[in-house]
Each structure stands twice: as C-alpha cells, then as structure tokens.
Amino acid sequence: MATTPKRRLPVMADVAKEAGVSHQTVSRVLNDHPNVRADTRARVEEAISRLGYRRNLVARALVTKRSRMLGVVSFDTTLYGPASTIYGIEQAARTAGYFVSIVSLKSLDATSVRAAIDYLTEQGVDGVVVVAPQRSAGRALESLPSGTPAVAVEGTHRADVSVVCIDQFEGARLATRHLLDLGHETVWHVSGPPDWLETEGRLAGWRTTLEAAGRPVPPPLPGDWSPRTGYEAGRRLAAMDEVTAVFAANDQMALGVLRALSEEGVKVPDRMSVVGFDDIPESEFFSPPLTTVRQDFDAVGRRCIEALLRQIDSGPVAYERLVVPPAFIVRSSTAPAR
Amino acid sequence: MATTPKRRLPVMADVAKEAGVSHQTVSRVLNDHPNVRADTRARVEEAISRLGYRRNLVARALVTKRSRMLGVVSFDTTLYGPASTIYGIEQAARTAGYFVSIVSLKSLDATSVRAAIDYLTEQGVDGVVVVAPQRSAGRALESLPSGTPAVAVEGTHRADVSVVCIDQFEGARLATRHLLDLGHETVWHVSGPPDWLETEGRLAGWRTTLEAAGRPVPPPLPGDWSPRTGYEAGRRLAAMDEVTAVFAANDQMALGVLRALSEEGVKVPDRMSVVGFDDIPESEFFSPPLTTVRQDFDAVGRRCIEALLRQIDSGPVAYERLVVPPAFIVRSSTAPAR
DNA sequence: CTGTTAGCGCATTCAC
C-alpha cells in the first residue's frame, strides 16, 4: 500500500543522540533556558542543523496547552475593509509570534459564527478575533465559552469581550459637517445594508449632525455596499433638483453614484458634491477624485492583537473598547453650494 | 500566582466515565467507526453534549500526524487578486475539512518565502499553497523539503510542485485582438512591475498578438499595479496624438489611465479605447465602464485545494499544470477606431 | 462490539 518509504523526520531524541546529550538538554537550548553550558549549547545547535531538525509545535502545544495560534472569523474577505483588517491582524500576530487561522464566512448569521468559533476552539487556538460588523454576529459572540480570550471588531456588547472599532459616528459627522460648511442646505445619504454596525454608526452620525444644525433630514437611500446600489441611488438623486450634496456610506457606492450622475449629465462637484467612506486605493482616481473618510485598518488590526494578547497573558481583563479615529480626506468631488 | 481556579475542560476520559464506557469507545463514536452499538453510541453522544465536550484536535494531530491544516503564503492580501484567491482557497479547504493558516508577506523575496514555509512546516501543516506570482518567490519554492505537498499559484517550474494559474497570455491576446478587430492600428500597453509572472504573461500575449498581425510594437509603459502609475502612463499617452488604443495590465492602472485621459480632455472611447485586466467589482462603474479580462479566482482556489489534497492523500504525484481560462468582458471603454 | 495497552514528541517536575 505505502509506496513511499517515507523517511521519518528527525525528532528531539535524534538530535540528542547526535549531540551526545539527553533530549532534555535539547529542549533547553530550543527554549533558551539559562542553565546550559555554552559548549553544550553549541554542540546541540550543530546537531540540529546537521540533521535539519525542526521542532514539532503540535507536540509542544499538547503539553504547554498553548498553540500560539489565533483564530480569525470574518465576513467576505474579498471586501477592502475586512481584507485590510485581516492583513493588519496577521502582521501584528506574526510579529508577536503567533499564527493566524482564518475562517471566512459567506453569511454572518449567529449559527455560522458560532460554528466557526467552535471549529477554531477545537483546533486549539489561544484566542479569537471576530471581524463581525453585523448585529447578528455580535449575538453569536454572546454564546462564546466564557474564558476564551476574544476580541471583536465593530460589535457586541458582552461585558467580557473587548471591542476594537473605528469611530463611525465621528467619520459620518466629519463628512456631513464638511458638506454643510460648504454651504449645502442639507445632505442626502446612501446607507449601507441594515444590521451592520457601520451602517448604523454612519447613519447616526449623519442624522445627528443634520439635526444639530437644524437642517431637514431626507430619507436615506438604502444600499448594500456594492457599486450597483450606489448607481441606483445616484439615478434617483439625479432626478431630484433640490439635491446638492450626497454622503455615501462607502467608496464603492460613491463610485456608483458618480457613474449615475455622469450618465445623467449632473456635474460633480459643480452641481452636486459627493463624499464617500473608506478611502480605498482607487478613490483618488475616480472622476472626480473622491473626498472621503479614511479608516486606519492597520491600527485596528494592531489593537486587536494587543487586546487579545493582554487577555491571553494575564487572564480575563476588564472589558475594553478601543476606538480608532478616522481621518477626513478632501479631494475634488466636493465644492461650495451654488 | 494563579488567580483563576480555571476549571479544566472535559477530556475524552471524562466523557467515558460519564457514559460508563472506555475512552476508546468515545473515540470510536467521534470518528464514526462502524463497530459501535446504536445505544452505546447514543449514551456517549448524550454524555458529550451534557459535558459540553469538544475534542482536542492538537492531541489528535500528534498521533495521526495529520493536522488537517493547510498553510498559505501570499503577498499583500489587500490586493484584489490575492484576496480573492485566498478566499477561494479557504472556502474549498473548509469544505474539504481543512483549516487554513495564512502568512502574508510584505515582500516576496526568496528568504521571506522560505522562512514562511519553514514556519508553517514547524507548525505541522499538511500542505502548503504559495500564492507566488513573482519569479523570486518561485525560486524559494525550489528549496522546499521534497515530499511536502505543495501547490503554487502562478509560478515555479520545479518538477514536483504543481501549478495552478490563469492563462495570462490568452487574456492579453483577447484584449489586444479585440482592439485590433475594432480597427486600431496598434495597441499600447501599460505593464505590471518586473519580476511578476502576470506581467510577463500579459506582456508576451500582447506583443505576440501585435507581431502576428504585423503591427508595430510600441514600447510598454511601466507600472506597478497602482492607479497612480496608470495615471502617469495616461498623461504620457494623452500627449501622443497617434495613440488610439491602450491595454492596461490591470483594472486599477486602467482607472488611472482613464483619470488622466479625462483630465486631458481625451474622450474615451471616442478618441481612445482602454482595456483593463481583472474585472474588479468597481470596473463596471468606471467612467466609462471598463472593458476588461475577467479572472476566475474562485476556480483557482478550488483547483489549488484539489491538487493539494491529491498529493496529501496519495503521495507525490506527477507534476501538474492547471490552467484556468480567462473571460473577456466588453463594456463601454472600447470603440472602433476613428 | 468493546476494553486494554502503547505510544505520538515534547516540556515539566524532580533528582543528581
């Protein structure tokens, strides 16, 4: 049956024999224990490289009960936001000496999220970060076995799960305020899909700013983050003469709006100003270049790992809520009202 | 020291005691062995759920020498291509019952790639897929310990490493041919960064098609995938009166070209036709909507996992080269030559 | 059908 002779990989005992010491001592040099004489250490290290020995982290994890592996559960990692966040997480984790095991879900319902977390737990991750921007996902976190180190990106209000998020409200306020300061009577909004925390935060920031300024609050146009829904909203906006300023909940929808406006002959920013959210790499080259709100996903990733390691190293900690501030980027898609 | 009493998680022995059987029988029901009486199985399953038992896959991996974990090494997972490929890989892997551990590199030099693979190997992955679109990364694969199941996306020519790739040459041929068929005398090209296999494949497809048609081959304008370099190329192109058709090596650069052309008052597609490559979600809403070459990243991910599992399950196999065909998407950025 | 006996490769007591 077995066609391959498959020579066994060297284990610690082989190194020990080769170096003429006990496997114990090998373990010591591998883990930088102080109590090893310099020349013994050298002998062992030489044996290691001669045999091409690589330690077996699985066996190590079994006894230490630490896998040095973190789990990440996320929704559609093809989107710019999640992809960037995960990239940040992975970089920070690896710097701290941890691996990252990823599960990308097609749907963020409570059942899927729970299954993903269970899956990761069985596999022995030391902690998990859930990139769970939807309310339903946040609820799934509530059933997480207490004691498991966990961090959520944008979500949940469970007392022992820390949260890292970008200040959506503030970002939306910045966008709306910018448009108002430009002299626009009010600002229309193309929102994200319901149940998303980002959608709610941006909606609230926009609405509150308008109300605080005593301006009328037009009904938000619903979108789903895709350029297509932005395009559809754009068509409707173009048909309404009184509209002079639009705040789209993300850059992709803003692109759709721009496209619809261009088709309808509505000049941006002359007749209408448009603001997005995210600052994807493409935004700077839209026609016209998009004024938008930049999110620092790298910082989010770093904060997640910091918070998670804090829990892993010192046990349950007080609930934390780490808020990363957004930045406002002014480009050419906005101008003073006529 | 230990402030938390930390109740130990239930292990197989606990379940066994609870169900009044041996831990072996528990193992049998967990692994769906046939030789277990129905009522015994039921008792065990009940005990499992009563205790909230979760099996320890680390211990399992130690004895089976199978971690059911795959490693992925990739470059900048923030880019649409890598992100989509990894998404496809993760989906396919999970369907097959495997986890995916990801390492995203900032630079794909041979040293980094080798370190990443070593890292993953120590950690006990059953196989690795390297999303290594650069020549230098391919070379790193050549030092991979023989016998390790591995698959490369776009790269390497090592005899025992299978490759999955999209037919770049054909995609570029389609794009160039389309422009030529529209009556353009020749086609200019904004290329990707050197050392990338995609860059070379697209360059070759473009050049060969031009030569086969007996057309002049203009010097390619160098880019680095970013919209900015496309923009710079666009400025130069706009300044040359004879240019009527441009093929950009990716959609982001095409966006930059479009932006530059728009600034210079060069109408697309009236005075100049533009084609991209990738079909990112935004392309359909560029101004004008972009004619481009679509890559099926999901298929790439699936093929990778299929090839990898084939190696894992049946040992080293003959070198395979799986080529995924591209699709050509005609939109509004191309038109007949004046 | 089910239980018993051995390890998987390593780190962690302890001795010396």
Added chain:
DNA sequence: GTGAATGCGCTAACAG
C-alpha cells in the same frame, strides 16, 4: 549544569 521519569489527550493496534 544535566539526566531520568511522567504525562498532555488522543488514536492505533491488539485482545477478549
């Protein structure tokens, strides 16, 4: 400083 036991939680033989 170093070596000898012991066991992490599980599956793989082999009994019965």
